[in-house]
Amino acid sequence: MEVRTGGRRGFFITFTVLLAIWAAVLLTLAIAVIPDGYWYSYFVVDYSVGFVRRGLAGELLGLFGPAHYFGGLAVLRWIPTGLFVLGLAAVAWSVAVKTGRSQRRWLLALLIPVLPFGLAFGLFSARTDLVGGAALAAFAVVLTRVSTTRATVITSAVYGLALGVLTLIHEGTPFLFGLGVLAALTVLAGRLDVRAFWSSVVLALGPAILVALAVAAFGKQKISPQLCQLVQHGPMNHPLAGKPSIGQLLSGFHYYVDYHDWYCRAFLPLFDLSFVEGVRFVGSIGFVGLAGSTVYGIVTLAVSMLSISHVAGVPVRRFTTALRGRPLALVIGLVMILPVFASGVDWVRWWVIIAFDLGIVFLLYAGRQPEVDEAPTRRTLTVFAVGAILLAVLPIGIIPGFGAPVPM
Incomplete structure (x- = not known):
C-alpha cells in the first residue's frame, strides 16, 4: 500500500525537522558535557624528539604556537569530526541527489546520520582515524563518478x-579502511579488468602500508620521559576522576585535573606499548569482555547493513554477491584489519569501522540499483521511522568496547 503524496511530504518534513533537532542536541552534548581532553591527546606528540608514530598530528598543533596550545587543541579536536561528517554528507548527496531523485533516496540520506557509524560516532569517537574515514567516503563517491579505467587508476593514486x-x-x-577501499574498487569500479584492478589496489593502499611499516620499523619507542615534556600544564575537565554520580554526570558535572599530569600518567603508557605488548594488553581484557564486544559488534554490523537494505529495497545478498566477485580482495581486506583487533582493545569500535567500510559502499551501490527509484510502501516508511528513532535514541556505535580500562 502506498501513501498519498501530501502525507509523504509531511512525513519527510517532520522527520527532517526531528533529525535536525536531534543533531543539535548531540552537538550541544558534545560541546557542553563531554570532555575533550582524551581527543586532545592525539595531537600532542610531534617530531621534536625524532620520528615517532602520530608525530604529524603534533606538528599541526605546533602551527598554533605555544601561547595558543590549548586553543589549538580545541580547534584540532573538531577537525576529524568535521571532515567525517562532510564525508557522510558527500555520500548522502551522491545517493539522494547526484545519481537521481526519489523518495527512497531521500530516506537513505536521512538514515545515514543515525546509523551506528553516523553522526553520533563522529561526535563521540573523535579520534584522528576519522579523517581516514572521510577520505574513504570521498574516494568511494569519486569512484561512482569516473567512467574510465584511466580515471579510476588516477583516482586511486591520488587517494593513496x-x-x-x-x-x-x-x-x-590503512588497516582500518583497507577493507573499504577494496570493497569500493570491487563493487563500484566493476568495469576494471584484473590488471587495472590490482594496479588500483596497489596505488590506493601501497603508499600507506609502506608508511605504516616505516613507522613500525624506524619510529622511536620507549621515550615517554621526552614525550611527557612536550605537554603543557593546564586544567582539563575529567569528570570521571571526581567519581560523580550518574545524576551529576547527566547534569554536566565538571572536575578538573592538570592535563600534563594526566597525559603522562594515563595516556603515555598506552602510547608507549609495542605491538607485542599491545597484544598482551588485549589478552588481559579476558574472554568475556572480548567475546561480548565481538557479539555486540557483529550485531552492530548487521543492524547497519539490514537498515540500508530495508530502506533502499536492495537485498544484502546482492551486495555480498558483488563483493565476492573478487574473493581474494575481500580476504585481503579482512586480514588487514586483524592486526588492529590484535593490538587494540576497542573491539566494538573496530566492528563499527567495518560497518562503515561496507556500509558506505553498500549505500553507493544501492544508489545505482533500480529498487531505489521505486516509491516506498507504508510499511517501509513505518519501519524506517521506528528504526531511525531507535537508532537515534540508542546510538549503539559510540561504545568502544567492553572490559577496557578507562584512562584515569
Whole structure:
C-alpha cells in the first residue's frame, strides 16, 4: 500500500525537522558535557624528539604556537569530526541527489546520520582515524563518478598519496579502511579488468602500508620521559576522576585535573606499548569482555547493513554477491584489519569501522540499483521511522568496547 503524496511530504518534513533537532542536541552534548581532553591527546606528540608514530598530528598543533596550545587543541579536536561528517554528507548527496531523485533516496540520506557509524560516532569517537574515514567516503563517491579505467587508476593514486600522509597522523588508518577501499574498487569500479584492478589496489593502499611499516620499523619507542615534556600544564575537565554520580554526570558535572599530569600518567603508557605488548594488553581484557564486544559488534554490523537494505529495497545478498566477485580482495581486506583487533582493545569500535567500510559502499551501490527509484510502501516508511528513532535514541556505535580500562 502506498501513501498519498501530501502525507509523504509531511512525513519527510517532520522527520527532517526531528533529525535536525536531534543533531543539535548531540552537538550541544558534545560541546557542553563531554570532555575533550582524551581527543586532545592525539595531537600532542610531534617530531621534536625524532620520528615517532602520530608525530604529524603534533606538528599541526605546533602551527598554533605555544601561547595558543590549548586553543589549538580545541580547534584540532573538531577537525576529524568535521571532515567525517562532510564525508557522510558527500555520500548522502551522491545517493539522494547526484545519481537521481526519489523518495527512497531521500530516506537513505536521512538514515545515514543515525546509523551506528553516523553522526553520533563522529561526535563521540573523535579520534584522528576519522579523517581516514572521510577520505574513504570521498574516494568511494569519486569512484561512482569516473567512467574510465584511466580515471579510476588516477583516482586511486591520488587517494593513496593522501592515505599515506594520514598514516603519519594515525598509523592504523590503512588497516582500518583497507577493507573499504577494496570493497569500493570491487563493487563500484566493476568495469576494471584484473590488471587495472590490482594496479588500483596497489596505488590506493601501497603508499600507506609502506608508511605504516616505516613507522613500525624506524619510529622511536620507549621515550615517554621526552614525550611527557612536550605537554603543557593546564586544567582539563575529567569528570570521571571526581567519581560523580550518574545524576551529576547527566547534569554536566565538571572536575578538573592538570592535563600534563594526566597525559603522562594515563595516556603515555598506552602510547608507549609495542605491538607485542599491545597484544598482551588485549589478552588481559579476558574472554568475556572480548567475546561480548565481538557479539555486540557483529550485531552492530548487521543492524547497519539490514537498515540500508530495508530502506533502499536492495537485498544484502546482492551486495555480498558483488563483493565476492573478487574473493581474494575481500580476504585481503579482512586480514588487514586483524592486526588492529590484535593490538587494540576497542573491539566494538573496530566492528563499527567495518560497518562503515561496507556500509558506505553498500549505500553507493544501492544508489545505482533500480529498487531505489521505486516509491516506498507504508510499511517501509513505518519501519524506517521506528528504526531511525531507535537508532537515534540508542546510538549503539559510540561504545568502544567492553572490559577496557578507562584512562584515569
